[in-house]
Amino acid sequence: MSAGLSNQNPVHHTGWEDHQHELKLFAPKEFSFKENLKYLQRSPNECLFHVRNDRIYRALPLSHGEDIVVIEVREAPHEQAVIVRFLGDFLPVEPCLRAEAAAYVRDWFDMNTDLVPFYEMASADPLLRDAVQTFYGLRNMGIPDLFEALCWGILGQQINLTYAYTLKRRFVEAFGRRIPCEGESYWIFPRPEDIAALSVHDLSGLRMTVKKCEYVLNVAKLMADGALTKEKLLEAGSLKQAENMLIAIRGIGPWTANYVLMRCLRMPDAFPIDDVGLHNAIKHVMGMEKKPTKEEIRKLSARWVNWESYATFYLWRILY
Structure with missing residues (x-):
């Protein structure tokens, strides 16, 4: 877990907060960082990101170039957040560029989709009911590009x-x-x-x-x-x-x-x-x-x- 957010006066957006060096993405209740990590680790030959100690390290391909980030989860009693922290000298100075990074990660994890209707349907489906219980919170990990x-x-x-x-x-x-x-x-x-x-x-x-x-x-x-x-x-x-x-x-x-x-x-x-x-x-x-x-x-x-x-x-x- 990261030690703490770097900016005491975050800028609030729909679904996330801008803390400059770190972005805090609010995860829906039907979201499991652990299950998504398991999916991302299905091949040891993946070359576009690394997973170490329950953190994802990758370069985000964005319109202004690339940002190198580490992505992890932070859980609180009534809140689960995905934290995106910029590494090295890759902090985007402009707020709009940090917003693009936040949007990319939310899209990658499909955090904007409401899975409640899917789970309601799947819980009564003989093919899906066991899978949605076993892998609850798994998202359709995307390929944004x-x-x-x-x-x-x-x-x-x-x-x-x-x-x-x-x-x-x-x-x-x-x-x-x-x-x-x-x-x-x-x-x-x-x-x-x-x-x-x-x-x-x-x-x-x-x-x-x-x-x-x-x-x-x-x-x-x-x-x-x-x-x-x-x-x-x-x-x-x-x-x-x-x-x-x-x-x-x-x-x-x-x-x-x-x-x-x-x-x-x-x-x-x-x-x-x-x-x-x-x-x-x-x-x-x-x-x-x-x-x-x-x-x-x-x-x-x-x-x-x-x-x-x-x-x-x-x-x-x-x-x-």
Whole structure:
């Protein structure tokens, strides 16, 4: 735990307080820092943050550059807060920049979503009731950056999670930015404009398929040109229209599109129904001999309306 907040006269905002060197983000009752940490530690090969002593250390990729922060929880009898403390010389001087850091962390932890309706629905659902009790307070840990979310979706196609993390590390360490701070190295995910000018040959050292290289390069070019943005997807009008915008892009099918809409765009009804992990989790919970068919999944998920993304996320959690 940090010793105390650094500014005796904090500036209050909706959902958080600005103490200059530290930001205090008020967590909803249905929030467990511990459960979210467990999720974040699912791979020892994660390269974009470190977890030590129940604290998360990472570089936040923001519009003004990057902030190096440590994130931890502080609990009081009637309050739970997530504390974001700036490290080294990375304190943003302008209040608007600290507000951007606060917004990023709240989005990453999905702290703005009211889970009460989800828990009410899930507590009566045979597939979800045990999961929501076991992992109560788990949030759909997001990927706020659209390019990172799309790349992660593409890299993870048709391979296991362990190798997907290996590919991500290679990609980040080859083309991302390394930032030293207080004896540690922090990595920032490559920007679309950093990748758009590259060729398949430039990506050959990652040892992924030529097609995946082509897909990543194509997405990078679309984003660097402004043809594909988070804002355009959010303004699409509906989940289906946003999904159609994404699957029109070479290399992005319904699974990748819904994964991105779920983890980055926070669309609650995004549903990667073709996900193998989802199928395995349902098979496990229901004690089935075979994986469920898509039609069986549709029947089992009938009551999940507008909570498909959270239902999927909690079922994934059963698998590790």
